[in-house]
Amino acid sequence: MLLLAACGEGATDRSAAPDSAPESAPSFLEGSVRNVLLISIDTLRADRLEAFGYDRPTSPNLAAFARRSVVFENARAQAPQTAPSHASLFTSQYPGAHRIVNVHGEAPLVHLLPEKATTLAEVLSAAGVETGAFVSGGNLTRKMAMDRGFDTWDEQLDDVSDRIDALMEWMLSPERGAFFAVLHTYQVHAPYIPPADLYPEFVDPNYEGPLRARLTSYLGMSMQETWAAAVGPKYWEGMLDYDDDDVGFLSDLYDAEIRYVDQQFRRLFRAINANPELLSTTAIVVLSDHGEEFREHGKYQHDQVFEELLHVPLIVRLPPALEEAGAVGRVSTPVELLDVAPTVAELMGADDSQAGWTGRSLVPLLEDADSLPSQWELRPTFSELVVDPGPKYSRAVVFRGWKYIHTWQSNIDVTWEWLFHLEEDPLEKTNLIHSKDSEAVRALAGLRELLKAHSLQTKAKAEELGPAGAVEMDADMERLMRQLGYIR
């Protein structure tokens, strides 16, 4: 019954959220966060970072950064794909409400953010904050109206180091006022082609399978060249016949890409640390929009809702004065990426009361990582995915250690369901959907109710946000989507 009892509270709007921010926030923050830098490392699964327990040296700089931050160990993306996940991040709405989907298929439409969906950048802009985004395009693009509220929107598919250069030039400009900056990179997204000097440390020297020769031929090319050469189908040629060694090779390359990104961040973090004014007034949020699958559940890349795809890093570093006041540590409470917008707004003192957001500010958890408001435990997390063509719809809910997935393919009217006891089976190996165990039966009934309530609420929110437009994709975007592997 606890599951059902929580349904009304956990799955509703912010109006039902625990009202802990108003008294505690002013004394804790005292206006000390003037700027926020939000870094989105596309396709980075949490379990490949040392800060999340990984035993390979993929991320020493991020690990050092995390030690001075609040690390959310249990953050989930609202969608396992770039466009809907970033739309949820920016608008604090579930995918069913904002209705942004990734561009797939041969004659795709590009969906636009509904005009009534308020973005974080709009809220901050209205509060006088300067807003700049340095993103890598593809499914994170102004063509979907993702640039709404940004004064500067610099969209270019290039190497992470070039994105960092563009960000730093804007951020470190002498006339820069209070700012909100976004950095987004596809560096660890497929095709995984890390710099050659990282091969020895990460790639199995004994691997002599068919992928080595193909991928070695890309070494030494620029990111644009490799992405043009390694267009989706070519890079994944023969994927149905890959054996475990082939998959291990791809996974090694992915790890090496993470290390490369981590190396580049060292330069960015150093620049901030070397600037006392910037350091003392800037909060830095590091996250990913979704993870990546290496055939754990039968597929590659990211179009399912298993944990390797939804569990993302979320690390928040506050200015040193707040860190010294205790805003450092690890939070195991489940949180969602749509909580980030209200968190950033509260950190910057911007009024989001009219934004109609669904997420909830994480500031109470930042303030005291060790003492947890109990209401947070009674809150489910939801993720959604629409894959078109199909269309195929997947919805996942996680609550109190259990997870339920419902997938439905409408054109053939087939349904799949999974139930996992995540606490005992974090890798989601044993589907308990037909289990007769009374605990599993009870959990399933509760999770189905939660998902049903969530669907109704999301539908109501979609109606509130009004119609979302769509436009035909232009030739430029189509070329980029082919490179990213979204059109085959």
Ligand SMILES: [Zn+2]
């Ligand atoms: Zn993505």
